[in-house]
Amino acid sequence: MAERLQNFIDGGWRDAGAAACVDVLNPATARVLAEAPLSPAEAVDAAAKAGAAAFREWRRTPAGERIQPLFKLKMLMEENLDAIARTITEECGKTYNESVGEMRRAIENVEVACGIPSLMQGVNNEDIAPGIDEHMIRQPLGVVAAITPFNFPGMIPFWFLPYGVATGNCFLLKPSERVPMTSAKLFALIEKAGFPKGVVQLVNGGRETVNAILDHPEIKAVSFVGSTATARYIYSRASANGKRAQCQGGAKNPVVIMPDADMEMTTKILADSAFGCAGQRCLAASVAIPVGGARKEVSERMAEIARTRKVGYGLESSVEMGPVISAESKARIEGLIGKGVEEGASLMVDGRGRKVSGCEDGFFVFPTILDNVPPAGEIARTEIFGPVLSLMHAQTMDEAIALVNERAYGNMACIFTSDGASARRFRYEVNAGNVGINVGVAAPMAYFPFSGWGESFFGDLHAQSHHGVEFYTQTKVVVERWPRDWSRKF
Numbered sequence: 001m002a003e004r005l006q007n008f009i010d011g012g013w014r015d016a017g018a019a020a021c022v023d024v025l026n027p028a029t030a031r032v033l034a035e036a037p038l039s040p041a042e043a044v045d046a047a048a049k050a051g052a053a054a055f056r057e058w059r060r061t062p063a064g065e066r067i068q069p070l071f072k073l074k075m076l077m078e079e080n081l082d083a084i085a086r087t088i089t090e091e092c093g094k095t096y097n098e099s100v101g102e103m104r105r106a107i108e109n110v111e112v113a114c115g116i117p118s119l120m121q122g123v124n125n126e127d128i129a130p131g132i133d134e135h136m137i138r139q140p141l142g143v144v145a146a147i148t149p150f151n152f153p154g155m156i157p158f159w160f161l162p163y164g165v166a167t168g169n170c171f172l173l174k175p176s177e178r179v180p181m182t183s184a185k186l187f188a189l190i191e192k193a194g195f196p197k198g199v200v201q202l203v204n205g206g207r208e209t210v211n212a213i214l215d216h217p218e219i220k221a222v223s224f225v226g227s228t229a230t231a232r233y234i235y236s237r238a239s240a241n242g243k244r245a246q247c248q249g250g251a252k253n254p255v256v257i258m259p260d261a262d263m264e265m266t267t268k269i270l271a272d273s274a275f276g277c278a279g280q281r282c283l284a285a286s287v288a289i290p291v292g293g294a295r296k297e298v299s300e301r302m303a304e305i306a307r308t309r310k311v312g313y314g315l316e317s318s319v320e321m322g323p324v325i326s327a328e329s330k331a332r333i334e335g336l337i338g339k340g341v342e343e344g345a346s347l348m349v350d351g352r353g354r355k356v357s358g359c360e361d362g363f364f365v366f367p368t369i370l371d372n373v374p375p376a377g378e379i380a381r382t383e384i385f386g387p388v389l390s391l392m393h394a395q396t397m398d399e400a401i402a403l404v405n406e407r408a409y410g411n412m413a414c415i416f417t418s419d420g421a422s423a424r425r426f427r428y429e430v431n432a433g434n435v436g437i438n439v440g441v442a443a444p445m446a447y448f449p450f451s452g453w454g455e456s457f458f459g460d461l462h463a464q465s466h467h468g469v470e471f472y473t474q475t476k477v478v479v480e481r482w483p484r485d486w487s488r489k490f
């Protein structure tokens with residue numbers, strides 16, 4: 001029987017008390033790996049109360065001491081990188097190298113949060129009036145929570161966790177019930193890193209668990225990453241309950257290719273962006289817009305790359321692309337490809353109905369390219385979240401920018417060009433918070449905010465870096481006079 005995972009609450013591993021569980025499957029083989037418990041509201045309540053109790057001491061712990069368990073955690077993550085990457089590949093499907101890359105980004109966030117003693121410094125002015133000083137200090141909120149998606153189980157919790165605890169909050173993670181094993185492995189390291197009990201906690205679960213987080217009075221802030229529909233819901237319910245919220249949603253990322261781009265480099269990078277992680281990346285290129293004379297070469301090169309990409313089990317070293325997360329996801333993606341054809345697109349490369357030898361039960365969709373996708377159709381606007389690239393064509397840069405800016409999502413937009421003026425205009429005019437110039441996945445480093453716009457983000461302060469520090473702290477402004485001070489001039 002598959003292992004039923006536990007929660008990590010108040011410094012120990014606890015049975016979730018769940019009435020129901022979700023099978024965690026290896027998407028390459030459909031084999032059951034574990035059971036994720038759907039924790040009831042009582043588990044959230046226990047974690048929130050343990051967090052609130054721990055907060056009293058944790059917020060008084062000097063920042064320089066609070067980061068010591070993070071230094072230790074970084075070393076533990078480095079030492080266990082191979083095992084964690086394998087777990088990511090097993091439960092999420094991406095290739096081993098992609099899993100290692102994901103963990104490097106997680107570690108980078110721990111490193112940046114170790115700078116919290118300077119990152120959370122306040123500001124002050126002496127003598128705003130004679131003998132009166134004014135200070136702005138940052139104080140933690142209390143218990144904060146993050147709810148994360150399936151596609152980066154190792155990295156996305158670390159967009160939040162290190163900043164949350166380093167700033168003096170107690171942190172609760174609710175990972176995706178489809179990929180809970182990576183969190184279990186990471187929390188085994190967190191257990192060893194030396195955080196006081198109640199400071200970092202793990203509650204597995206699904207919708208009801210999330211609702212309990214959104215409604216719990218002890219939880220002061222909620223970070224979310226997932227689909228736009230859920231992001232909107234979580235943002236509304238959390239803010240209606242008086243919580244801070246930052247909610248990252250879905251995406252439909254366009255890439256413009258100018259005729260003067262280096263075509264070999266561009267198409268290689270574009271393919272990695274569109275088909276990497278089987279397209280299950282919020283920064284995946286999903287619409288390519290070759291401009292004018294770029295059309296023929298982009299189409300031919302992309303078709304060739306799509307047809308020859310090696311698809312299979314991500315733990316095999318020669319494999320370049322793994323499966324999608326579930327049978328439902330495969331069916332949905334294949335249905336959307338069919339819908340694209342119905343809408344008038346032509347199927348340049350069809351990745352449907354293909355099997356991987358030795359993994360016949362796996363949820364594989366091979367790289368797919370839809371050409372001449374009608375800009376007004378559903379496929380041009382819907383997030384497919386699979387290895388499907390849509391080609392739309394523009395005659396001029398004006399037309400290309402108009403196509404980019406028609407989108408409701410604003411997670412990322414990229415341009416490939418050798419002309420600085422085109423690049424600058426694109427950077428200036430596009431409605432997207434993360435912009436790539438001759439870059440296919442414009443993922444901000446941990447010391448920059450992850451800046452989704454439009455339907456890709458609900459909130460104002462983003463994840464990572466100084467935005468994370470501001471999100472997890474409230475400012476207090478103190479105006480101070482000491483009448484017996486030597487400088488008194490009254």
Ligand code: NAD
Nearest residue numbers: 148149150175176206207210226227230248249250251282
């Ligand atoms: P999802 O919205 O289905 O689930 C995300 C989390 O929300 C999970 O923990 C899940 O348990 C919970 N959840 C799902 N439905 C819920 C509901 N009705 N009520 C309460 N909680 C609910 O997303 P997913 O399928 O796991 O992830 C893929 C999506 O995430 C894609 O849309 C992708 O673009 C997006 N994503 C966005 C970013 C970003 O930075 N903007 C990054 C990664 C993924």
